Amino acid sequence: MxxxxxxxxxxxxxxxxxxxxxxxxxxxxxxxxxxxxxxxxxxxxxxxxxxxxxxxxxxxxxxxxxxxxxxxxxxxxxxxxxxxxxxxxxxxxxxxxxxxxxxxxxxxxxxxxxxxxxxxxxxxxxxxxxxxxxxxxxxxxxxxxxxxxxxxxxxxxxxxxxxxxxxxxxxxxxxxxxxxxxxxxxxxxxxxxxxxxxxxxxxxxxxxxxxxxxxxxxxxxxxxxxxxxxxxxxxxxxxxxxxxxxxxxxxxxxxxxxxxxxVMPARNARNGYLFTKFGDLKLRNRRFKDDNRPIDETCLCPTCCPSNHGEKKIFYSRSYLHHLQKINEMLGAILATKHNLWFYLNLMREIREAIKQKKFEEFKRNFLLNRSRGV
Ligand SMILES: [Zn+2]
The missing domain is CATH 3.20.20.105 (Queuine tRNA-ribosyltransferase-like)
Incomplete structure (x- = not known):
């Protein structure tokens, strides 16, 4: 090694x-x-x-x-x-x-x-x-x-x-x-x-x-x-x-x-608990029942942004994911897991980039501030 x-x-x-x-x-x-x-x-x-x-x-x-x-x-x-x-x-x-x-x-x-x-x-x-x-x-x-x-x-x-x-x-x-x-x-x-x-x-x-x-x-x-x-x-x-x-x-x-x-990102995903840049989101909450937005507008994971279809952004909505959680559908856990793991992996990529640019403290400050704002 x-x-x-x-x-x-x-x-x-x-x-x-x-x-x-x-x-x-x-x-x-x-x-x-x-x-x-x-x-x-x-x-x-x-x-x-x-x-x-x-x-x-x-x-x-x-x-x-x-x-x-x-x-x-x-x-x-x-x-x-x-x-x-x-x-x-x-x-x-x-x-x-x-x-x-x-x-x-x-x-x-x-x-x-x-x-x-x-x-x-x-x-x-x-x-x-x-x-x-x-x-x-x-x-x-x-x-x-x-x-x-x-x-x-x-x-x-x-x-x-x-x-x-x-x-x-x-x-x-x-x-x-x-x-x-x-x-x-x-x-x-x-x-x-x-x-x-x-x-x-x-x-x-x-x-x-x-x-x-x-x-x-x-x-x-x-x-x-x-x-x-x-x-x-x-x-x-x-x-x-x-x-x-x-x-x-x-x-x-x-x-x-x-x-x-x-185990947290995958385990939480299975329980409908999602991490985002703007705080955590509990999918089972009623307020997401008719919410047509993606989990996180800025996220590029396969759940928030599964493919690039020209101008139109394709995604699985909070509403759909809320529904999947409510009926205990396996697909709900799968889509949530992809998002949460992507979030963690992407966070590490961003941290790494910030360290290389000698801007880690600035990155950390902004990240923590955004997270504390709430979804
Ligand atoms: Zn995502």
Missing amino acids: KFIIEATDGESRAGLVYLKFGIVETPIFMPVGTHGAVKGIDSLELEKIGAQILLSNTFHLWLRPGLATIHQLNGLHTFMNWRRPILTDSGGFQVWSLKDLSQVDEDGVHFRSPINGDRLFLSPEKSMKIQIALGSDIAMTFDECTSWPISHSLAEKSMELSLRWARKSRDSFESDSALFGILQGSMYDDLRLRSLEGLENIGFDGYAIGGLSVGESKEDMFRILRKCMPKMPKKSPRYLMGVGTPEDLLNSVTLGVDMFDC
Whole structure:
């Protein structure tokens, strides 16, 4: 993996990540295809709306369809017909979400399969093996997540275990793909910095901040980010896991984050919650019943602007989308998903352009102001 920083503006950076399946322009948003599918949108459509890299998940794909099936089809890229890079999460977070169904020891996590109750075991070594078999462009270290609130001593114990697992992940990762280390340490500054130091000593291609967005306040989240970001290696990509709203993305880019993933745009779309430059729009609201305008007049997504028919602008109206939501029609979720993902991907393109022109702060100010005005 190679990472080149093309431009900076303050702490924010525009860069290029060279991976096996292509080049990714940062800052980047990665749509989430946990089970090898981004809900409601297929791989070719994702390419069309400008997705450059997807996130998928070790844990879920290992359980179903299983490695043998994916291996037979030459890896996850071919299996899901996606020709660009893939980042795979290690499974640590998913095992953690099983809570009472899992038991952690020094070597890994024992748990019952949520699908059929089978006894299973996931370890750093096994997670690396699975991610290599999937053909991931960027693999993540196997880590332990913690809930919030948690005491300092328990968070410390967990962070140290994650560091030992990071070492095991590194040592057993026999692949030319990239491997990112994941910072833990909950909301404790000292633990976060120790986690970072430990990961740097091991050495990774990129560094992710994990364990945020687990129930803490926004203030806590940004306090941790402000503490960690200036100390993170400048020459490697920095990835903030599982965050967040458009505002979170902008505020994190200000601090120097390069990569994001979040289920929010696709999940909200399915519930009729749309993001626009002028604030958020809840499609199920009665006031859109007879609203013949597109979701956003300025949006060029396949829902607001499916094709160019000369003078006449073609689009799916708020009224039609409201109707589809009301009757729970699958098409409503599909059209909304395209819009929301396009909105996030386009936001990252605009951020990148603004950084290159050294106008990021101005762009951010205007963007936030417009969003606060409301649809
Ligand atoms: Zn749109």
